[in-house]
Amino acid sequence: MTGLASPTLRKAAPAAGTTPGVPQGPPRPRRTALLPTAALVLGAVYCLLPVAWVVVAATKADDELFSTFSFLPGSGLGDNLTDLTAYRDGIYWRWMGNSVLYAGLGAVLSTVVSAFAGYALAVYRFRGRELFFNVMLTGVLMPPVILAIPQYLLMAEADLTDSYVSVLLPLILSPYGVYLGRIYAEAAIPAELVEAGRVDGAGEWRIFTRIAVPMLGPGLVTIFLFQFVAIWNNFLLPFIMLGDDEKFPMTVGLFTLLKQGASQPALYTLVITGALLAVVPLIALFLVIQRFWSLDLLSGAVKS
Amino acid sequence: MTQPPKGARRSYGVKTAPYAFLLPAAVLFLLFFALPIGYAVWLSFHRTEIKGNGLGKGAKSEVWAGLENYASALTDPEFLASALRVLGYGAVVVPVMLGLALFFALLLDSRRVRGRSFARLAIFLPYAVPGVIAAVLWGFLYLPDVSPLHHLLEKAGLPQPDLMDGGPLYLAMANIAVWGGTGFNMIVIYTSLRSLPAEVFEAATLDGCSELQIALRIKIPMVAPSLVLTFFFSIIATLQVFNEPTTLRPLTNGIPSTWSPLMKVFNDAFTGGNIYAASATAVVLALATFALSFALLRISNRRTTQGASR
Numbered sequence: 021m022t023g024l025a026s027p028t029l030r031k032a033a034p035a036a037g038t039t040p041g042v043p044q045g046p047p048r049p050r051r052t053a054l055l056p057t058a059a060l061v062l063g064a065v066y067c068l069l070p071v072a073w074v075v076v077a078a079t080k081a082d083d084e085l086f087s088t089f090s091f092l093p094g095s096g097l098g099d100n101l102t103d104l105t106a107y108r109d110g111i112y113w114r115w116m117g118n119s120v121l122y123a124g125l126g127a128v129l130s131t132v133v134s135a136f137a138g139y140a141l142a143v144y145r146f147r148g149r150e151l152f153f154n155v156m157l158t159g160v161l162m163p164p165v166i167l168a169i170p171q172y173l174l175m176a177e178a179d180l181t182d183s184y185v186s187v188l189l190p191l192i193l194s195p196y197g198v199y200l201g202r203i204y205a206e207a208a209i210p211a212e213l214v215e216a217g218r219v220d221g222a223g224e225w226r227i228f229t230r231i232a233v234p235m236l237g238p239g240l241v242t243i244f245l246f247q248f249v250a251i252w253n254n255f256l257l258p259f260i261m262l263g264d265d266e267k268f269p270m271t272v273g274l275f276t277l278l279k280q281g282a283s284q285p286a287l288y289t290l291v292i293t294g295a296l297l298a299v300v301p302l303i304a305l306f307l308v309i310q311r312f313w314s315l316d317l318l319s320g321a322v323k324s
Numbered sequence: 325m326t327q328p329p330k331g332a333r334r335s336y337g338v339k340t341a342p343y344a345f346l347l348p349a350a351v352l353f354l355l356f357f358a359l360p361i362g363y364a365v366w367l368s369f370h371r372t373e374i375k376g377n378g379l380g381k382g383a384k385s386e387v388w389a390g391l392e393n394y395a396s397a398l399t400d401p402e403f404l405a406s407a408l409r410v411l412g413y414g415a416v417v418v419p420v421m422l423g424l425a426l427f428f429a430l431l432l433d434s435r436r437v438r439g440r441s442f443a444r445l446a447i448f449l450p451y452a453v454p455g456v457i458a459a460v461l462w463g464f465l466y467l468p469d470v471s472p473l474h475h476l477l478e479k480a481g482l483p484q485p486d487l488m489d490g491g492p493l494y495l496a497m498a499n500i501a502v503w504g505g506t507g508f509n510m511i512v513i514y515t516s517l518r519s520l521p522a523e524v525f526e527a528a529t530l531d532g533c534s535e536l537q538i539a540l541r542i543k544i545p546m547v548a549p550s551l552v553l554t555f556f557f558s559i560i561a562t563l564q565v566f567n568e569p570t571t572l573r574p575l576t577n578g579i580p581s582t583w584s585p586l587m588k589v590f591n592d593a594f595t596g597g598n599i600y601a602a603s604a605t606a607v608v609l610a611l612a613t614f615a616l617s618f619a620l621l622r623i624s625n626r627r628t629t630q631g632a633s634r
Contacts, residue, residue, distance in 0.1 A: 064446035140345035170360035
């Protein structure tokens with residue numbers, strides 16, 4: 021492959037180098053590089069394949085699922101949706117609502133906590149600053165199960181297991197969120213502006229809400245999305261904490277449905293339709309919010 | 325109370341404000357991180373002792389067990405088997421996932437490529453799919469009656485492997501992790517590629533370097549820190565694998581309930597009812613994670629300082 025690719029690349033190289041005077045950005049491409057583009061398209065196809073499959077599979081009726089070719093659409097989408105909605109008085113939509121509640125409320129609270137802590141770590145110089153930050157970061161390394169088992173036992177002591185708060189509370193603090201909050205605040209909020217606010221007689225809280233929060237905008241959206249996805253995708257904690265399936269989030273609900281499917285294959289079409297409906301909102305959220313955030317921010321990279 | 329002078333009030337505010345801002349995070353950290361960790365460590369050194377016939381109040385009590393739980397955790401054949409399985413799984417997942425992430429990041433960063441934003445979003449998309457649902461989707465695609473692969477192999481008259489058992493199971497499981505994790509790592513690497521100074525590449529191009537040479541000799545060494553970071557997080561995620569094998573279990577008989585160490589811990593705690601043994605295993609896992617992290621950090625620090633002194 022190298023032998024094939026390098027001659028064309030070499031030939032193109034001087035052409036690309038003939039425009040050193042262009043002030044910004046790479047020189048305008050002269051020709052599409054076919055192999056790299058093909059490789060990227062292949063990667064995209066691989067990533068979209070299961071999603072494309074679930075869109076097709078959700079249209080199949082029970083008997084079509086195991087008998088027709090995987091990517092051939094079926095005739096049962098309407099029935100599947102009705103069946104899913106009818107299943108145990110619409111418990112599926114209850115799970116969906118629970119997921120929205122856990123992820124939505126959890127992500128809002130988490131963003132607030134991360135913004136507070138990140139702002140404090142970025143803007144103030146105080147005793148214990150680095151200690152606090154480092155201790156918090158070791159939380160990233162903690163396997164969730166070492167937390168989840170004692171969290172369950174402690175929740176049981178407090179008589180809080182099998183409740184909404186038992187799933188919501190432990191997920192509010194995200195060490196990664198605090199880390200991102202600190203990085204964004206360091207990059208976005210100039211110390212002079214905070215000082216200027218103080219000289220003008222504004223209190224610390226006022227400076228935070230009026231100056232810092234608006235400047236942190238895209239960073240806060242990123243933390244919110246990151247936490248929303250993390251909580252929406254969470255499985256272990258609700259799996260351990262909850263017994264009553266009325267309180268299940270989508271992930272645990274679908275898992276129990278799949279488990280029952282092992283003895284009742286008719287449930288498989290419900291699982292597939294349910295999986296499609298669970299994936300769609302998140303993808304939609306991503307596409308809609310895309311203009312308000314930048315993927316790059318997720319890696320903690322901020323242009324200064 | 326006398327009103328303090330303005331300046332004093334301000335500096336008082338500046339002094340207390342950071343602690344006030346940190347308060348929610350600190351309280352949550354103590355309640356949901358520090359306290360459970362401490363409790364888990366405490367549990368790992370204890371066991372229940374049953375007095376008399378084991379009935380009635382006070383018949384069961386928690387007594388100091390020393391390293392007993394650790395000894396049995398470390399010598400438990402099920403635990404060792406699960407650790408070995410996950411090592412084998414990780415040996416596939418980590419290099420393939422990071423290799424692909426680096427490859428796609430370099431492609432996105434190269435000059436004459438089309439469809440950049442589409443590919444970037446498409447490859448990142450699985451990040452938005454919960455692990456449980458990813459396992460459901462792929463699980464069905466692995467089922468012989470549903471899988472397009474089986475369909476094609478059957479048409480071609482070739483033997484069809486059972487993707488949910490034995491050796492192929494590792495690859496099937498690894499594929500789910502690679503599918504779900506490549507995009508995020510790609511973004512991390514791509515971001516650091518884009519922050520590299522463009523002049524270096526222009527100079528290299530003028531010197532007659534091909535894009536491939538630039539990628540291998542300049543770009544990859546310069547993004548080494550983010551490669552270390554992604555490596556680090558991938559290893560941690562691998563050690564903690566739980567959702568995907570748990571989800572696939574109902575579809576096959578090839579996955580035991582203690583397939584991964586976390587599943588073993590879960591099983592001990594909630595099915596076996598031995599929270600003490602489970603805690604000891606969990607603490608061992610946490611210590612292994614820390615040891616790995618520090619080793620990795622030391623290696624990467626040494627490498628970067630060497631690079632700087634040269």
